[in-house]
Amino acid sequence: MFQDLRYALRQLRKNPGFTALAVGTLALGIAANSTVFSWINSTLLDPIPGVAHTSDMVTVMRGERSEHPTPPFSYPDYVDLRDRRAAFPECLPITTTTWPSPGPASRSEFMAR
Numbered sequence: 001m002f003q004d005l006r007y008a009l010r011q012l013r014k015n016p017g018f019t020a021l022a023v024g025t026l027a028l029g030i031a032a033n034s035t036v037f038s039w040i041n042s043t044l045l046d047p048i049p050g051v052a053h054t055s056d057m058v059t060v061m062r063g064e065r066s067e068h069p070t071p072p073f074s075y076p077d078y079v080d081l082r083d084r085r086a087a088f089p090e091c092l093p094i095t096t097t098t099w100p101s102p103g104p105a106s107r108s109e110f111m112a113r
Contacts, residue, residue: 048092051092057092058088060073060081073093078091078093
């Protein structure tokens, strides 16, 4: 077993180009695997940390959805909803803010907790 390991290391030292290619390929594969797993974990398995059943979540808004929505809930409104909740076991405030991005005539949305 140790003879095989020494032989493999000797061959890798003799061919530095192949060694670099093999190490680079392994590093790229491990990085891609880690990235995909992290994405699947954060989007499908645990989309909102601390929320057990995201399918039971609802959005409470003021007014109707339209191009010109009414102002968002203020902090006192949130505290009132949180303290007087009868239908909801827990409340989680999330705000969506839209502002111009550096690109030409494009807008970006960012979620803040």
